[in-house]
Amino acid sequence: MAVTSRQEKTQRNPGRVLGTVLMYLVLIMACIIVLYPLIWVLSCSFKSTAGLVGSSLIPANPTLANYKKIFTDPNVNFGRWFFNTLKLSAVSALVALALTTPAAYAFSRMRFAGRRQTLIGFMICQMFPGFMAIVALYTLLGWAGLIDTHLGLIVLYAGGAIPFSIWLLKGYFDSVPVEIEESALIDGATKFQAFTRILLPLARPVLYVVALINFLGPYAEYLLAQVVINSGSKWTLAMGMRSLTVSQFATDWPIFSAVSVLTALPIVIVFLSAEKYIVSGLTRGAIK
Amino acid sequence: MARANPNPVVAGVLSALLAGAGQVYNGQRKKGVTYMAVEAAFLILLFTVLRDPLYGLVTLNPVGKFLDSRHILLAGIIAAFVVAAYAWFHIANIVDAARSASSIRAFHALPEDARRISPEYWAPARTLGPYIYIAPSILAAFFVIVIPLAFGILLAFTNYNLYHCPPAGRFDWVGLANFLKLLKPGSSWQNQLTMVLGWNITYALLGTTLAFVSGLVLALILQNRRIRFKGVFRAILMLPWAVPATVSIMVFFGLFNTTFGPINDILKSLGLKAVPWFQDRTWARVSVLLTHVWISTPFNLSIISAALQSIPEEIYEAATVDGASPWQSLAKITFPLLMSIVAPILVLTLAGNFNNFGIIYLLTGGGPAVAGSRGAGATDILMTWVYDLGFRQLQWSTASALAVLVFIFVVIFSLINFRLSGVLRQLREEE
Secondary structure (H helix, E strand, O other): OOOOOHHHHHOOOHHHHHHHHHHHHHHHHHHHHHHHHHHHHHHHOOOOOOOOOOOOOOOOOOOOHHHHHHHHOOOOOHHHHHHHHHHHHHHHHHHHHHHHHHHHHHHHHOOOOOHHHHHHHHHHHOOOOOHHHHHHHHHHHHHOOOOOOHHHHHHHHHHHOHHHHHHHHHHHHHHOOOHHHHHHHHOOOOHHHHHHHHHHHHOHHHHHHHHHHHHHHHHOOOHHHHHHOOOHHHOOHHHHHHHHHHOOOHHHHHHHHHHHHHHHHHHHHHHHHHHHHHHHHHHOOOOO | OOOOOOOHHHHHHHHHHOOOHHHHHHOOHHHHHHHHHHHHHHHHHHHOOOHHHHHHHHHOOOEOOEOOHHHHHHHHHHHHHHHHHHHHHHHHHHHHHHHHHHHHHHHHOOOHHHHHOOHHHHOOOOOOHHHHHHHHHHHHHHHHHHHHHHHHHHHOOEOOOOOOOOOOOOOOEOOOHHHHHHHOOOOHHHHHHHHHHHHHHHHHHHHHHHHHHHHHHHHHHHHOOOOOOHHHHHHHHHHHHHOOHHHHHHHHHHHHOOOOOHHHHHHHHOOOOOOOOOOOHHHHHHHHHHHHHHHHHHHHHHHHHHHHHHOOHHHHHHHHHOOOOHHHHHHHHHHHHHHHHHHHHHHHHHHHHHOOHHHHHHHOOOOOEOOOOOOOEOOOOHHHHHHHHHHHOOOHHHHHHHHHHHHHHHHHHHHHHHHHHOHHHHHHHHO
């Protein structure tokens, strides 16, 4: 199946044709299953809030009222949620990157006491169920006066991203040949210069990937956001969307749909344009 | 070099008694004095700032300015880590004194002309360099990950619940009581744990397998040379990965909805009966699995595609020359090679799915409810049950004990993964 030699290709026997048809059928079925929920929610966002939303994919009386409402209705403050979410995700991603890049450099290029233990420690950290930390995080944030602040949430997002980011960055740095840095060191560069002037430019793709992954993580995160943030003015997109689904009124669904379309759209665009890098960034260590 | 022939044992013992003493004995004055200063600083801290928190950690009694039990525990943990860090330093200092002594000895045993090489070469100075690079990450991870986790583990050994709730109340150490309660045969807790664990394992295994199989089928088809428009198909099939999972789950919440959801509409128009998706325990579980497969297939598809492309073409050509049918090369070549590549990722996903909180919390909320239960519903996995126990029922200590049990499961999974992927061996070889 995975391979067909040229010889076989020319012998068009009926079994082969049937196989091809079957494969197309599976693909088309899969595409319908993938697309239906997406198109449905898109069409819901144009349906009027009166009456049930139903299964039809073409709204009877398409309207932009839902989109207008999410920007004007004080209860559905999409603009505010979106701005809050962007701020949280972007700052968390940048902080995580700034913290972990030098560390990953040390783990990749230097040998020191405690190196292996720390790396394994980071790996073990990721195995703990997140809940175990929540009570303590809530207490710690309360102590630091960071409950119901975006700063508190940024600290959690950026801190939580550290182990994974270090492993990903270290894996990439390991694959960059060390010789170029060594020759710079011989020419009198300091280790820090070799790191910032030589390795970082060479490793630019993985820096983008780590920043992007750490941006996408908090973007639709719900659990921690809901624990830390209370005030409506500080809500994130995920919190706002959740408030629209739990109300259980079918009439809110078109509003929810409009919010989720606008929430997902920028991410889908960013993700699809960077997909190649994300996939290679994630799999580089595992598949050689 | 003050001493030409230092004794490693003496150096070690001296450093054990007082950090840096062995180094001074070796003639490494600067280092020795620095180490002594570190020990002095630690001892001063131990009897001033660290004393109350350490006392609090042992007794959980209010002490000094720590009145809230949670604060007592947290401060105690931080103090304990400071002590542990110093202990590590002290041991490293002993090892260093002994090693330096034998290096210096070896150096002086060399013939005169060989000794012209700097003694630093024989007893290289430990530099602070790497630690400066990793310090920011370590500190952040320490406060955001390590301390909270230690707190979570220790809570499992307290009676922190509705009746012992700071700041008004206080909680105490209760030893293994929470674990015994959860594991006591025949108790309602144990029944509930068995039910939740059973579904949790089923969900993790079935969800991972189904998503893997659907990813595999699609990857194999997209790999086939007779298929056209691969780019278009691939782009569409990757969409569920691009949509933030939280959004997808909430959309599925609407799709399955029994009042306005379109899935039941479609079933009815096909002449089938409407399904009580979130009201019936089996259907609720099916809805969770279907959502999971929809969301996770693209990830599997992309991993499997990447792995398939890494299998060299020549192997297939050789097999075809030897007369293997396409099915044979799939079963005997593609599949075994593929599995050896993706197995570690698969086990990692399995461990991740074991705690896949979002999908259950946002889709079914753990429901439907089960009669005579301790709050766990039919689709609750351990993590969502833990969350419910903590945040809704305020049984923090029981919730934490459960979380510790979850952790043990995940560690077992992950150890298998490490063994498979050889991460640990690789790290050792790097040094």
